[in-house]
Amino acid sequence: MIDKKQSIKEFSERLKQVIASLETTGREFATRAGIGYSTVHNYLHAASSPTLDNLVLLAKAGNVSVEWLATGQQTSTLNADSEVVFVPFIDQSSEVLKLDTQLLVTRESRSLSAIRVNTDVMHPTFLPGAILLIDNTDTKLTDNKLVVLKQRGNYLFKRVQVLMEGIRLLSDNDNYPAITVANDEIGNINVVGTVVLIINHIKQETQTSNSHGEKNT
CATH class of the missing domain: 1.10.260.40 (lambda repressor-like DNA-binding domains)
Structure with a gap:
């Protein structure tokens, strides 16, 4: 008992x-x-x-x-009828992304979240309307990594460039300026996670729809 x-x-x-x-x-x-x-x-x-x-x-x-x-047990992350995993959107608990498990490789679904983008800040890497799959456990800022950050309630999408004196957060779209962060300020960056999959065009079943923008900094 x-x-x-x-x-x-x-x-x-x-x-x-x-x-x-x-x-x-x-x-x-x-x-x-x-x-x-x-x-x-x-x-x-x-x-x-x-x-x-x-x-x-x-x-x-x-x-x-x-x-x-x-x-404390986890028997399966799969749908009973097909190899599909349900990934929650990062700020919408009622919205989920249905995704083929073959796209996840070895990653566990419970460490993943999704976010929809409506900014061209990373064009042409991903486009407005794209859905990003984020590994929430990977928050290290290493060179050339695509990351999602959160600043004052806004989600930012950046590429990391490591410098001797700190890091530079880049936008693939040259119309957006880079942000340089000194080594002693890196700890203040709120890293949501690392982008592991970019879906520029997708047919998905969701319960609600929300877009996320980015403010220029």
């Missing part, structure tokens, strides 16, 4: 892992999930376990499967 207290404690630890991986606070995560902070606080301190509805909300907000969050 499974010890209920132990089960709640293990759930609490998994939830803490999810929040830590997102580099956010419990309060911010509660807002992201659409659940009251006092409720999430109880989960984090193993004072209670979630209802099924809240479990689904927590899993979506953390970009993990309901099964893993509830049990």
